[in-house]
Amino acid sequence: MKEAANPADDLNGTELQNLRLDLAAAFRLCAQMNWHESVGNHFSAAVSADGKRFLMNPKWRHFGSIRASDLLLLDADDTGVMQRANAPDASAWTVHGTIHRLRPELRVLIHAHTPYATALSVLKDPSMLPLDNNTARFYGDVAIDTDFGGIADQADEGVRLAAALGNHSCLMMGNHGVSVSGATVAEAFEKLYFFEKAAQTLMLAYASGQPLNVLSHEVAQKTAEGWHDYRGMATAHFDYLKSQLDKTDPSWRN
Template sequence: MPVTSLRPNMDHWPERVDLAAAFRWTARLNMHEAVANHFSLAINDDGTKFLMNPNQMHFSRIRASDLIVVDANDPKTLEGPDAPDPTAWGLHGGLHRHCPHARCAMHVHSIHATVLASLADSRLPPIDQNCATFFNRVVIDENYGGLAFEDEGVRCAQLFNDPKQKVMVMGNHGVMVIGDTVAETFNRLYYFERAAETYIRALQTGRPLRVLPDEVAEKTAREIEEYPEQDLRHLNELKAILDEEGSTYAS
């Protein structure tokens, strides 16, 4: 029987399983930051209650049942068992309070996205299909102000004011990716890291870049946005691999 068929007596179990799978695969891709970084998923209509990883648990060990419920409007959340650390509260609490369209949010310091965030010009030019996916769909935070405590989290959240932009390159910090579902958000996170890697490696050659025309890049981005079910199929395949390996993620 597949692990994902198990249903402990917990609310939002399918969402918990999806989020746990995303944590596990992020660790496998070495896009994690030891016991730091956070993913969240809204579970109420206005997005202010959300699932999140417990404080200081390694992504490779997170199970569906480990995920905690956080209320962005209730500071007492920080007093509960495995409460999120202050930066998780600041960044994700601010995001879910101010951006109800951000149902899912994934923040990492993955290597290539963070290299991009460390450049004086953090734009991602459309030099291949993956890079074109994000053409005019990335907001760049140019004003890093230290650890993402509450004020910094609110400042970052307010940069997501264009619904088309679902990736934030957090200058001097990392990347924040938002979406409607775990599958959509993880898929976007995965491909942004791949795109950033392609760009960084291309820069390392020192040779001129072959940049797509704006109209071709925009056409490509729209076509990928409209491509059916790729994100869902991606996550389902990852869960199938984890299930075959006997992973505990869905427990």
């Protein structure tokens, strides 16, 4: 897909390349963790300040094969994008394109069907209950959408999901999976990482059949706020994981 000239509010060349690298690494890491869905699911990252220009993975490309140069640079205002030979996946275009256009502050958006988060999403009440440090990390930051209507390929679904997110950074998509957002790829990936760990804890606790010892509002809120001091973990963790990718298959950098 031909990339248009960068408007003034786009990232500069070096910043754009670094964003490509980080997003490609996120795909590879999710493949390693078995968080991919065949050749489906999509991650995107805004390039322009208004969110309309964004990077996203190409249609039906396995996460384990994605390189930095493979990522599509798209424009949410481009009405002809779906008529081109290398058009993105229709559902990804309608959802990610619309959310980035309507919610430019959400710089990186990751949608995945990770096992435990997806299992939690199919419960009648898919709330992330605060039980420990990891589950309480998300206290007050998870919107819940229970209006699943099948595979989304209409623009109004993107509008609905953007509204459903509200002022939260995570969206539990009932009967579907989870979407998380972040200011950087590292932050969004870390959010997905901990969301899946938290969902695992909650689902295993449910499976025990024993009563859950849910934290009080005060303790849950204090714990969630306490995580703010650990924001630097995301970059440190992501940098380590990228270094391990380089040892096994550095082709993601191409």
